[in-house]
Amino acid sequence: EDQVTQSPEALRLQEGESSSLNCSYTVSGLRGLFWYRQDPGKGPEFLFTLYSAGEEKEKERLKATLTKKESFLHITAPKPEDSATYLCAVQGNFNKFYFGSGTKLNVKP
Amino acid sequence: SAVISQKPSRDICQRGTSLTIQCQVDSQVTMMFWYRQQPGQSLTLIATANQGSEATYESGFVIDKFPISRPNLTFSTLTVSNMSPEDSSIYLCSVLRVGSNEKLFFGSGTQLSVL
Numbered sequence: 723e724d725q726v727t728q729s730p731e732a733l734r735l736q737e738g739e740s741s742s743l744n745c746s747y748t749v750s751g752l753r754g755l756f757w758y759r760q761d762p763g764k765g766p767e768f769l770f771t772l773y774s775a776g777e778e779k780e781k782e783r784l785k786a787t788l789t790k791k792e793s794f795l796h797i798t799a800p801k802p803e804d805s806a807t808y809l810c811a812v813q814g815n816f817n818k819f820y821f822g823s824g825t826k827l828n829v830k831p
Numbered sequence: 832s833a834v835i836s837q838k839p840s841r842d843i844c845q846r847g848t849s850l851t852i853q854c855q856v857d858s859q860v861t862m863m864f865w866y867r868q869q870p871g872q873s874l875t876l877i878a879t880a881n882q883g884s885e886a887t888y889e890s891g892f893v894i895d896k897f898p899i900s901r902p903n904l905t906f907s908t909l910t911v912s913n914m915s916p917e918d919s920s921i922y923l924c925s926v927l928r929v930g931s932n933e934k935l936f937f938g939s940g941t942q943l944s945v946l
Contacts (some may be wrong), residue, residue, distance in 0.1 A: 725900075726945070753933065763921065763942045765835075768934060768936055768937075809873070817862060
């Protein structure tokens with residue numbers, strides 16, 4: 723069965739405390755893996771797309787990596803404004819997207 | 832990127848009424864989708880909005896409840912009909928930019944509360 727699983731469901735960090743979020747998938751015909759940031763009551767904001775194992779992308783304090791079975795979103799020295807829900811989605815065949823349930827990140831000052 | 836304007840951004844509606852949500856994209860796109868996100872849940876695809884033809888609905892969603900229009904390649908509407916409190920959700924318009932690097936972008940969402 724095609725599915726995407728994110729862990730942990732929630733993560734509390736102190737400001738400056740680096741950590742990683744995980745997105746594991748069992749989707750056949752992977753065409754891309756997407757990371758989004760979502761603030762409460764808003765639409766997901768696009769962060770990264772990864773297309774092949776070994777690929778990495780960075781944006782400010784965020785770095786996304788991809789293997790054949792999972793992706794990590796590394797957050798280095800987070801700030802309170804990084805608090806949000808981070809969603810992972812996998813694009814399979816026929817433009818079908820599978821979404822994880824998200825990781826709710828709370829960064830305390 | 833894609834600039835997607837979605838309105839209204841939020842609304843509070845009475846049971847039994849209908850609400851139409853509009854989605855305007857800054858350039859032509861082939862693939863446009865409507866998603867629902869219930870409180871504390873992930874995204875669920877309602878339908879693919881097809882230009883010039885009937886939308887393609889996912890299992891559990893029907894045209895009578897969620898009629899969709901797509902008159903051109905930059906605009907679509909989703910109507911939530913005969914609303915009940917269970918319809919309280921965030922509704923999201925999204926577009927797929929195709930090409931060598933495909934990207935799925937979302938509008939800012941419509942937060943709907945049904946009393």
